[in-house]
Amino acid sequence: MISAEDLVALVRNYNPKTNAKLIHAAYDYGCKMHEGQLRHSGEPYFTHPVAVAAILTEQQLDDATIVTALLHDTIEDTKSTYSEVSRLFGDEVAVLVDGVTKLTNLQLSSSETKQAENFRKLFMAMSRDLRVILVKLADRLHNMRTIKAMRQDKQIQKARETMDIFAPLAGRMGMQWMREELEDLAFRVLNPEGRASIIRRFITLQKEAGDVIHRITSDMRGELDKAGIEAEVFGRAKKPYSIWRKMQEKEMGFSRLSDIYGFRVITRSEMDCYLALGAIHQRWRAVPGRFKDYVSQPKSNGYRSIHTTVSGRDGKRVEVQIRTRQMHDVAETGVAAHWSYRDGVRSVNPFAVDPAKWIASLTEQFDGEEDHDAFLEAVKLEMYTDQVFCFTPKGDVVKLPRGGTPLDFAYAIHTRIGSGCVGAKVDGLRVPLWTRLKNGQSVDIIVAEGQTPQATWLDIATTGKAKSAIRRALREANRERYIKLGHELARSAFENVGKKASDKALERAARTMRLEDADELLARLGSAELTTREVVQAVYPDLAPRDTNEVEPKRAVVGLSHGQGFTRALCCQPLPGERIVGITQRGRGVIVHAIDCAALVDFEDQPTRWLDLNWAEGSHPAGYTVTLELTMGNDAGVLGRICTLIGEQKANISDMQFADRKPDFYRVVLDVDMRDAGHLHSLTSALEAERDVASVIRRRDPTLAAVPTAAE
Structure with a gap:
């Protein structure tokens, strides 16, 4: 463990005017408060706060932050109190320690609704003083460095929380070195x-x-x-x-x-x-x-x-x-x-942003979002994204997350422009709304009177602001239809567990899920923002709808009219878990495409044929064929090992063709039956990790589009 004198020396390296007496006092107080406490590894507990303080010296932070690191667990884990810390070390340190304590008590990996509430609290704590999150990030970094001493289940929980929340947050704050180390430490646990x-x-x-x-x-x-x-x-x-x-x-x-x-x-x-x-x-x-x-x-x-x-x-x-x-x-x-x-004074770096302005810009778009899931989605989108810079026709710069589309660009300018968007030109050329924008492009949004947001826009938009605005507009425009559909879904789900979807039951479910009333719950159920399982479990936590675990193939797609059939498009072979859209065809029902299918461009001028579809909730059978192209070494036993590996992943090879055969390698085209997108991801990850596999490509061929391009 680093001694008090060594810690002071680390601070003095960049701040010769440091208050060494204050750091010594905090070190001695923390050591006394944590006396007798041990970490999972068996080491004295106080080794952890000292290590956190040492990490923060690498960022050349002020004395108050270093002292906070030494004391960050005292109020939570010892007999110390807020008033005592304030009396001994000042109000500034006491407020910071209290802020870290409150962050520690947030269960950020809990259920979605509670997670969204806790994210709000996290942003509130950050807005008061960003040093609170700096201490918390250093705390998480040291815990991840020493995670091997924890139980396996706790390791996985902490690693997922780190990968989902703390690593992206460090990156969003510009601390790239910390993001990379947190990701690597979590990766070591989650996928060794x-x-x-x-x-x-x-x-x-x-x-x-x-x-x-x-x-x-x-x-x-x-x-x-x-x-x-x-x-x-x-x-x-x-x-x-x-x-x-x-x-x-x-x-x-x-x-x-x-x-x-x-x-x-x-x-x-x-x-x-x-x-x-x-x-x-x-x-x-x-x-x-x-x-x-x-x-x-x-x-x-x-x-x-x-x-x-x-x-x-x-x-x-x-x-x-x-x-x-x-x-x-x-x-x-x-x-x-x-x-x-x-040299003992605050470093004036012209490129360092004002933390108050930074956190204000980050939280501004979330303040008005009442929907828990939408808030959580928006936060995670913003934390994970890099940025691209595009220009309006007048030369104004619009910042968007990487992968942003003309639709995101339109909503970034104004909600009214986004809602009225009917098309876009990028560098003077007309492009589909789902086009991914690149740095430096000029974007001209085409608007029209009477245009309203479409359901398919949710799959096109990437920013939290655009998605929230689209959801609000769709909810208002289709509210009556969604309520009616939600009522039918609720009735069926409650009957499956031997109960009735009475007004009282639905009101209780709405209260449990913190929604305004039963109509709001039914509207969200009808629009697929809630699942029947969630609604039933809100009233009867110990019961689960019997038919939501396994999905019948003929009921795999939600959003079709009664008696309307569907066919998976051969061009993109969509899987459960992927965003989908339907194209109606006379005499053939609905052809289901992945939202990013290149063949959809042929139907851009036929909006009446588009249907907003979703995959049904639950476990799908392994009956969805996907075509994979594998390039592998031409050695004895390689093909047999690959086939065995595919079988171990619970996937079935329904067809195999040799596309190219050379003395040192060959290419094989496989038709593999999958359950969903997650199943495919697991299979391709396992194949790519095989040493004799050079590449795994999912084949998608727009020329195989199952729907003719002529208007009906």
């Missing part, structure tokens, strides 16, 4: 085999290619020296979880990933950033579409840097980040840079 697979492949790559990082770093330094630019160059391999996430997002194997190395160039001035960019682009070929200038358009958390990806030595793609030392300090500590000290 996947992490080990990535590390093994890295080791193999290093044996084959040698020290790539050292060679590329030397090359970059040489080019910058030739250009007369004074700068530092650092290189590193990306974290295992970062690589795993890219493999999932891009649906490709490790061998096909290119930018698994990252390099940073730290210059002396902003002008040198652009000079360094020119020198690097002159020496190596820039990869189109992989350039971002966060210097001229900073992120909302103050992050500034130039990002580019180039084809480096041996054709390998590498990501390069270029920024000044001050920009780098903000990139490392994010919002925490506001409290950083140097």
